[in-house]
Amino acid sequence: MHIRCIIVDDEAPARDELRFLLSAYEGIDIIDEADSATAAIAKIEELKPDLVFLDIQMPGRNGFEVIKALASETAPKPHYVFATAFDNYAIQAFEASAVDYILKPLSSRRLAQTLEKVRTLIAQKNNSFIEQQLQVLLDKVSPPVRELIKISVEKKGKMRLLSPEEIVFCSYADNHILVHTSNEALPIHGITTMDKLEEHLAGSSFFRVHRAILVNLNAIKEFSPWFHGKYNLIMDDRFATELAVSRSRVREFKMKLGL
DSSP: OOEEEEEEOSOHHHHHHHHHHHTTSTTEEEEEEESSHHHHHHHHHHHOOSEEEEESOOSSSOHHHHHHHTTTOOSOOOEEEEEEOOOHHHHHHHHTSSOEEEESSOOHHHHHHHHHHHHHHHHHTOHHHHHHHHHHHHHHHSOOOOOOOOEEEEETTEEEEEOGGGOOEEEEETTEEEEEOSSOEEEBSSOOSHHHHHHHTTTSSEEEEETTEEEEGGGEEEEEEOGGGOEEEEESSTTOOEEEEOGGGHHHHHHHTTO
16 A cells, blocks of 8 residues: 655754655655645645645644645545644544644654554545544634624724724824724724734734734735845735834744745
């Protein structure tokens, strides 16, 4: 039995180590590698491997999000083996699913056990069971659904509630916060600091590019490197507003976007 597999890890040494360990086993064909969740999703969709060795903690989207993104695929699902440094609590969730896990640093003995399990599962060819068990895993590791988030702003003497999706960015100046939508800027009501606003929007697609600017990552039209290690953003509003990512936040900004 030949097993076609893809290795997904953002660190090249980790991919090289796993490739070396797998070379000791007959019938394991490494058909590609990926260094991010985004790249992994594209390669899994294209190549349809039997097995994916999947890192959990990666810049931007994590390993669980790879599975979520591919959940609607009608083709036979690959078997996922997580490479993880997670604690025992998370491992209990893995053990309840059809996937397996290997702890970093990798062990040849543990890898052999994993491959034996994968060979057995592939031989069973029960894709519906795989889908069911992957959903069990995602249900256990997914964060709880947050309460409805709204931002209160003032317009013509009345209070208006905005959804996060309506906000392009927020700015702080002269001791007050302005909420910028695609066509106007409105003063916020009830929240007095950017720290509090950032906390209120935690879990949404917002990122603090500067101590006085909080942007909706989904509302960035384009961006490019700028002077002194900064990045320049062009926002998707009618003004094509330009904002700068401070040099100290560029690395985290790129990680958020999976770059």
